[in-house]
Amino acid sequence: MAAGIVIRKAHFPGRAPIEAYGNGGFRFADMSHRGSLLCLPSGIYGWEPADPAALAPADFGRLLDEADSVEILLVGMGRDLRPLSPELRAAFKQACISADPMSTGAAVRTYNVLLAEERRVAAALIAVD
Template sequence: MAKGIVIREAHFPGRAPIDAYGDGGFRFADMSHRGSLLCLPSGIHGWSAEEGAALDVELFERVLAEAGDIEVLLVGTGREIRPLPKELKAAFRAAGMTSDPMSTGAAVRTYNVMLAESRAVAAALIVV
């Protein structure tokens, strides 16, 4: 059998505050990750979203799959605040979540506070 590097989906199986962000990535739980993140009840997952890309329901499928455990979804839209499309906000509402778009930096700070308060919070963070 050939041995080689096995590429796995980026996933941290727990909840952790974000210690740092910027320069193309995030630091949390004594680790670093390059790219965007979804911070969900099931853990912290790598996410394909990029700054400026369309924000559509398909991009948030993993979030919607865990909607029953999320009351508030913070959406870090990059360096600047971008409004969420009506269809996306409607999908979040239908799933029982409130959504709040903000810059990624503000979303990280808010996520950390709400996580420390043991709130049912999740964050979708587009890398800056």
């Protein structure tokens, strides 16, 4: 039986600072990932929101499943800051998560600081070119 290439959903089973971002992806833990990321206490996951310009609660299902482990969510909105929708803010408030939208660069820097401080932080990072 010949073994073919197996493509799995991107997942790093741990917490790691983001070493670099840009060119449509991120570097962390001596690896690189093309596309957006969801950094949670359970690990770092490849993340493909349905519409990065209009994030919805459905894009954050995995995060909401881990809400008990998250106090702060940093949402890297790409190059430009965009507000979170009232629907999304309500979902985070109900889960007792403080959500802060910012540019992806600012979210990466803040995530790394809060991670080093061992805070209960998560980040949803939209990739930038």
